[in-house]
Amino acid sequence: MPKVTIAQNILAANDTIAQEIQRSLAVCGIRTINIMSSPGAGKTTLLERTIERLRGQLGIGVIEGDVETSADAERIEAAGAETVQINTRGACHLEAHMIRDALAEIELARIELLFVENIGNLGCPAAWNLEEDTRVVVVSTTEGDDKPAKYPQMFAASGVMIVNKLDLLPYVDYDVEKVKRHALAINPHLRIFEMSCRTGAGLDAWCDWLLNFAAEKDEQREA
């Protein structure tokens, strides 16, 4: 079967930059979450709703990755978070050097939690280490329940899976239990949240988890 391997030296150079970034962010006590999904699974809406709910409780920054346009960064900024847009002009994933350039534009002193919204793609972003504290993969009930089986690297590389668009479940053929079963078979440590960013269902549990997640770093720093 044909196979394409990304040149190891490119990935190693990426890792070096990612580790430098992680050290700088750790000094500032900032935790980072890399959010990945297919195009249109709801990453930006998830961030909008999350920022609205946590405003005043947590300093949130967002690095917004898109092939083109700054429409998503404008949405996130309107929700109330410090935001920087990266346009990859064709590239299908974010790399560490792009994050480094974006961080130079953010006032880090005001941030406790940094989201990186990756390019909409269930493949390549999983192969690029950004030394994030965790990775979140968002799947939605309208994109078919075969995604963990078809894109296993994405689920193996994530710490959290969000099943979004629960409000559309009555209108589609989608077996949530099958998705959870397949994802957990690939990665038994996956934490799973089910939600509808449109109706708000399930967002409370996710936001509670985020507050705890951000606090973990504070404890590490104080220790």
Place this chain on the structure above:
Amino acid sequence: MPKVTIAQNILAANDTIAQEIQRSLAVCGIRTINIMSSPGAGKTTLLERTIERLRGQLGIGVIEGDVETSADAERIEAAGAETVQINTRGACHLEAHMIRDALAEIELARIELLFVENIGNLGCPAAWNLEEDTRVVVVSTTEGDDKPAKYPQMFAASGVMIVNKLDLLPYVDYDVEKVKRHALAINPHLRIFEMSCRTGAGLDAWCDWLLNFAAEKDEQREA
């Protein structure tokens, strides 16, 4: 703004193989269509419904691209078409050498129309020339109406756009006219079909177009 360019010599080598494939297929009078979309927009269901409708009228072959699993090839084969599965084991797009290897497994004498179902990805597949006779991009009403603006290369490189999942339109915020307007601004020659592969709405017009499309080659061959 950061930019990643795929090495020109890799793309040139791909073009050479693609042109060889195109010459072989032209000799056999086979027309090819490269189908691309986000994961879960409905490429495989579109092919299932298309093959069921055109069975007996047109010899159809399918090269099925997936990162992992042969589930889609099994669905297509069950619908009644000659099918070969390519698993890219991580790669986010199909390349010409993969098509060449797959074609060695297909009995070309029975085929008039060859579909290549690309990896679910709105980015990279647009950059890889397979010397197909046309490209079809499938978007769906559940993935947000900003996709032409955010992934313009995909729409610039396609001859046809299918707007799928019309049956879910009452339950989502999706402006079909906006999608068509944005896509046509990028590519005024785009032919557009609106359909629901689930209910069958709009499939007749698409299948009529395919019959004409396949016949064009026969005329060229006879001329």
